[in-house]
Amino acid sequence: MTLLDVLDLIKDRVDGTLSYRKSCRMMICGSCGMRMDGAAVLACKTRMQPIVSAGHVPTISAMGNLPILKDLVVDMAPFWGKIRAMKPWLQPGYDELREKERIVSQQQMNVINKEALCIMCGCCVSECNSMEADPEFLGPAALAKGFRFVGDARDAAAVERLEDYNSEHGIWDCTRCYFCNERCPKGVDPRDAIAKLGAESIKEGIDHDMGAKHANWFVTSAKTTGWLRETELVPKTQGIIAAIQQTGFALALAKHGKVPPPVPPHVAKDVTQARALYDLVKAQGVDGALGIVQGEHALSRIEFEQESKERERELELEQVVE
Numbered sequence: 001m002t003l004l005d006v007l008d009l010i011k012d013r014v015d016g017t018l019s020y021r022k023s024c025r026m027m028i029c030g031s032c033g034m035r036m037d038g039a040a041v042l043a044c045k046t047r048m049q050p051i052v053s054a055g056h057v058p059t060i061s062a063m064g065n066l067p068i069l070k071d072l073v074v075d076m077a078p079f080w081g082k083i084r085a086m087k088p089w090l091q092p093g094y095d096e097l098r099e100k101e102r103i104v105s106q107q108q109m110n111v112i113n114k115e116a117l118c119i120m121c122g123c124c125v126s127e128c129n130s131m132e133a134d135p136e137f138l139g140p141a142a143l144a145k146g147f148r149f150v151g152d153a154r155d156a157a158a159v160e161r162l163e164d165y166n167s168e169h170g171i172w173d174c175t176r177c178y179f180c181n182e183r184c185p186k187g188v189d190p191r192d193a194i195a196k197l198g199a200e201s202i203k204e205g206i207d208h209d210m211g212a213k214h215a216n217w218f219v220t221s222a223k224t225t226g227w228l229r230e231t232e233l234v235p236k237t238q239g240i241i242a243a244i245q246q247t248g249f250a251l252a253l254a255k256h257g258k259v260p261p262p263v264p265p266h267v268a269k270d271v272t273q274a275r276a277l278y279d280l281v282k283a284q285g286v287d288g289a290l291g292i293v294q295g296e297h298a299l300s301r302i303e304f305e306q307e308s309k310e311r312e313r314e315l316e317l318e319q320v321v322e
């Protein structure tokens with residue numbers, strides 16, 4: 001039995017007034033998003049057997065960051081409004097019809113493979129820290145939808161879209177908490193999609209947002225001295241006047257021991273490694289979205305590959321010794 005089956009049972013036998021949404025019962029329609037013990041889940045994907053076996057009685061509640069209408073039903077209007085703001089339709093830049101279809105290669109479609117899996121359930125939005133602080137933030141689902149079109153080889157409006165997504169409440173307001181990746185039931189990894197949008201923006205020279213300027217400054221500071229020189233962040237990205245205006249804030253941070261030393265003690269001993277890394281990334285020529293390393297699954301693959309390589313080296317050594 002899934003959580004959805006249990007809710008059906010409760011509605012049927014215990015309380016007919018219990019309200020929740022459902023449709024497909026097979027993780028496709030995205031209707032049954034809700035929270036179990038404070039974390040967003042799809043009710044039709046959540047199996048109850050292990051929970052019951054553990055003797056645990058879970059708390060079921062409505063999704064977060066959206067107004068509750070009744071019981072487990074939330075008002076999805078703000079969610080759909082943000083999806084609509086992304087212009088979620090192809091803008092191919094041509095009108096004429098052809099006799100035959102336009103072929104898109106599998107390789108080109110692979111770029112947006114993950115983002116196209118979104119079923120718009122809202123589980124990521126429910127857990128978004130940034131949206132909790134700023135309800136106007138476009139949020140993980142809408143931004144993942146945005147990359148689904150920015151990365152589409154058939155779309156001719158990518159730059160225009162990136163300009164839109166770089167405005168206030170846009171991509172740079174994400175706090176990178178990764179809860180959206182953690183809770184998405186379909187493996188869309190919306191935080192990765194946001195990182196790809198950021199990388200595409202920088203590639204297209206759309207770096208007027210403070211977040212983009214910060215990212216650029218961190219690259220420069222890591223490359224030149226090997227340090228992330230946060231103290232210089234404000235004067236370098238916002239200018240001297242803004243830096244002076246923020247003196248009071250800086251002093252308050254200093255009082256709580258949250259300001260790094262004003263000048264890094266020296267150029268980092270292994271700065272050549274940071275520079276070599278920078279050169280390596282440049283030489284690979286995978287700028288923009290293609291240069292984004294994807295979430296934990298990708299990292300675990302890298303770890304696995306490293307382990308395999310180390311094991312290969314050990315075997316080679318053993319053979320040499322023999």
Ligand code: SF4
Nearest residue numbers: 118119121122124184
């Ligand atoms: S990104 Fe994942 S969690 Fe968010 S709406 Fe799409 S499927 Fe649901």
Ligand code: SF4
Nearest residue numbers: 128174175177178180
């Ligand atoms: S990583 Fe960004 S978009 Fe995802 S939940 Fe955290 S703040 Fe929201």
Ligand code: FES
Nearest residue numbers: 024025030032044
């Ligand atoms: S009922 Fe459709 S996703 Fe759960």
